[in-house]
Amino acid sequence: MWKAKVVVTYKPGILDPEAKTIHQALTSLGYTDFKNVETGKYFQLTFKEKMTRDQAESVAREACDKLLSNPVIQKYTFEMTEVSG
Amino acid sequence: MWKAKVVVTYKPGILDPEAKTIHQALTSLGYTDFKNVETGKYFQLTFKEKMTRDQAESVAREACDKLLSNPVIQKYTFEMTEVSG
Numbered sequence: 340m341w342k343a344k345v346v347v348t349y350k351p352g353i354l355d356p357e358a359k360t361i362h363q364a365l366t367s368l369g370y371t372d373f374k375n376v377e378t379g380k381y382f383q384l385t386f387k388e389k390m391t392r393d394q395a396e397s398v399a400r401e402a403c404d405k406l407l408s409n410p411v412i413q414k415y416t417f418e419m420t421e422v423s424g
Numbered sequence: 425m426w427k428a429k430v431v432v433t434y435k436p437g438i439l440d441p442e443a444k445t446i447h448q449a450l451t452s453l454g455y456t457d458f459k460n461v462e463t464g465k466y467f468q469l470t471f472k473e474k475m476t477r478d479q480a481e482s483v484a485r486e487a488c489d490k491l492l493s494n495p496v497i498q499k500y501t502f503e504m505t506e507v508s509g
Contacts, residue, residue, distance in 0.1 A: 340459070346431075346466050361467070365487055372472050372483055374425070379466035381431050382446070385459045398457055406449055 341386045343399035345417040347408045348379035382407055385422075392419060426471045428484035430502040432493045433464035467492055470507075477504060 349355050355378055362376040384402065386395040396419055408415045434440050440463055447461040469487065471480040481504055493500045 348466065348468070358467075361491065364491055368490060370483055370487060372475050372479070373469055374472045375468075375470040377468040377470075379468070381433065381464035381466040382443075383433070383460075383462040383464070385461070387457050387459045390457050394457070398455055402450055402455055405453060406446065 340388050340422050341390060341392055341395040342420050342422050343382075343384040343386075343395065343417045344420065345382040345384065345399065345403060345407060345415055346379055347382070347403070347413050347415045348377060350412055350414050353412045380407075392421075395419065425473050425507050426475055426477055426480040427505050427507050428467075428469040428471075428480065428502045429505065430467040430469065430484065430488055430492060430500055431464055432467070432488070432498050432500045433462060435497055435499050438497045465492070477506075480504065 358376045358378045361378065362373060365373055365376070384399055386398070390398070399417055399419070403415045403417065404410065443461045443463045446463065447458060450458055450461070469484055471483070475483070484502055484504070488500045488502065489495065
């Protein structure tokens with residue numbers, strides 16, 4: 340059974356106010372060793388048993404393009420992993 | 425220079441209505457090959473140059489415990505990667 344682990348992040352140059360807030364919060368908690376913070380969304384898509392790796396990868400890519408990311412401001416990467424049961 | 429790539433997801437048994445909605449949306453778009461969808465947050469923490477891997481890993485773990493995740497309902501994993509410049 341195949342899983343796609345998808346990470347959606349902002350393209351370079353797109354403002355990420357949540358990340359800025361987290362960076363400031365970490366600094367105010369005393370953690371001053373961060374140079375940069377970025378945020379993103381994570382999705383784990385589990386496919387039905389009958390799907391081959393190639394089929395799953397192709398469907399995962401379409402799902403990312405059409406629903407999970409906004410291609411104007413975001414980019415995505417995913418990796419396929421095989422899991423039992 | 426070290427980076428921590430953090431993924432925060434819900435613990436088993438915690439309701440994930442966003443994932444349910446995405447699963448339904450995929451189905452209504454004609455993608456009926458998904459058995460399960462889970463969502464989570466992604467954070468990429470870049471550390472200052474002076475930090476060693478051990479120091480960075482320890483700070484990343486504290487940041488996850490104290491700010492990036494809610495230990496009551498969420499779990500996290502992270503991996504350290506070394507980047508140049």
